[in-house]
Amino acid sequence: MFVQLTGDIYRDLVRVFYxxxxxxEDLLTSRVKGVNIVLTPNIWTSIVGFCIAxxxxxRGFPGANRLDIYQGCLRDPMAKRNYNIFRARGMKKDERxxxxxxxxxxxxxxxxxxxxTTEDVFLIHAFKSNILVDWSEVVSDTMxxxxxxxxxxxxxxxxVCKVLEHYxxxxxxxxxxxxxxxSLIGANALHHMGMSFRGTTWCFKDEPNNxxxxxxxxxxAATRTHYEQEMLRMVTTLLDLHKTWTSKxxxxxxxxxxxxxxxxxxxxxxxxxxxxxxxxxxxxxxxEQFEDATDEE
Numbered sequence: 001m002f003v004q005l006t007g008d009i010y011r012d013l014v015r016v017f018y019x020x021x022x023x024x025e026d027l028l029t030s031r032v033k034g035v036n037i038v039l040t041p042n043i044w045t046s047i048v049g050f051c052i053a054x055x056x057x058x059r060g061f062p063g064a065n066r067l068d069i070y071q072g073c074l075r076d077p078m079a080k081r082n083y084n085i086f087r088a089r090g091m092k093k094d095e096r097x098x099x100x101x102x103x104x105x106x107x108x109x110x111x112x113x114x115x116x117t118t119e120d121v122f123l124i125h126a127f128k129s130n131i132l133v134d135w136s137e138v139v140s141d142t143m144x145x146x147x148x149x150x151x152x153x154x155x156x157x158x159x160v161c162k163v164l165e166h167y168x169x170x171x172x173x174x175x176x177x178x179x180x181x182x183s184l185i186g187a188n189a190l191h192h193m194g195m196s197f198r199g200t201t202w203c204f205k206d207e208p209n210n211x212x213x214x215x216x217x218x219x220x221a222a223t224r225t226h227y228e229q230e231m232l233r234m235v236t237t238l239l240d241l242h243k244t245w246t247s248k249x250x251x252x253x254x255x256x257x258x259x260x261x262x263x264x265x266x267x268x269x270x271x272x273x274x275x276x277x278x279x280x281x282x283x284x285x286x287x288e289q290f291e292d293a294t295d296e297e
Contacts, residue, residue, distance in 0.1 A: 003105055005048065005158045008176040013164060014157045021147050028140055035169050044136040047162050053134035057126045058107075058119040058141070066118050069125045086116035093203070098124045107142050108155045 013032055020030045028039040044050040055061050070086050071077045073095035081090065088099040102120045103113040116124075119138075126133050139156060146152045158179070165171075196203065 005162055006179070007158065007161065007165075008178055009157045010161055010164070010171060010174045010176050011157070013169065013171070013174060014154055014160050017160050017164065018143070018147055018154050021143065023140075023144060028143060032164055032167075032169050035164075035167050037163060037167055039140070039163065041136065043163060043166065044139075047166060048135075048159065050136045050139075051132060051134070052136060053132045055132075055134070056137045057131055057133045058123050058138050060118075060122055061131075064122065064125060066121045069121050070116070073121075073124060086118075086121055088114045088116060095124060095128075098127055107138060108153055109142075109145070110149070110152045 016032050017030045017037065020032070022029055030037040041052050045052065060066070066086075067083060070083070073091045075090055075092050079090065081087070088096055088103075091099060099116055099120060100113075102123055103109065103116070106123070107117075107119065109117075119141075123133065123138075125131070139159070142155050146154055
């Protein structure tokens with residue numbers, strides 16, 4: 001698949017390819033650095049392994065109704081909505097992800113990515129029904145839109161560079177860049193679709209939690225294995241130790257707080273509220289007076 005291609009992208013050469021792109025006798029042709037480029041069926045099959053099909057699936061096929069297909073993708077087909085446009089909002093989880101991949105990667109465009117085209121609807125149906133897609137036709141149609149419509153993004157840059165490499169276009173002196181993590185679909189995209197990670201899967205935020213509740217009763221002492229009994233003993237011992245050390249730490253914390261309060265009162269010249277501390281101060285004063293009297297004698 002062309003989305004799995006890796007390598008460097010030569011952005012300037014991609015622009016030249018699309019600037020000179022034309023369609024002649026149902027074949028896309030271009031010219032880059034003096035080299036004539038012709039996208040023949042052999043190019044499609046040899047570079048990315050496209051299978052040439054007799055039916056252009058993305059344009060529709062016998063027995064397929066786009067409205068019925070779209071309704072089958074909705075979480076609530078009976079909800080009131082405007083069927084003149086196919087919005088991605090309200091679609092089922094898998095269909096919503098397919099719509100995202102189609103609009104941003106497989107058939108990129110410059111319009112509203114949250115709104116499906118008729119081609120998108122047929123492609124999603126083909127994905128779900130395991131119908132062969134003639135990707136050479138899909139890519140060719142998208143490339144022609146890129147040169148006809150204003151402000152259209154230049155799609156399939158990596159594929160174009162592989163074609164140029166096949167025709168031995170000289171890449172020397174050309175600026176290039178490699179794909180990085182910003183080119184990948186991450187969790188932010190799924191959050192943007194209104195999904196959240198719950199347990200071990202992605203679900204819509206307003207989707208009820210249908211995970212089965214574990215109603216199995218814990219094993220009794222008679223049915224526990226030796227391993228279970230040993231683990232239970234170790235866990236119980238750890239819990240007891242935790243409670244003991246927690247109690248000791250609380251006691252130490254209380255004593256430290258009391259000492260800090262006494263030190264703060266001594267620094268301000270006030271008597272501490274603790275009677276024992278007051279007795280100690282009185283005894284200390286009497287001993288000091290006794291020492292002073294002894295020195296005078």
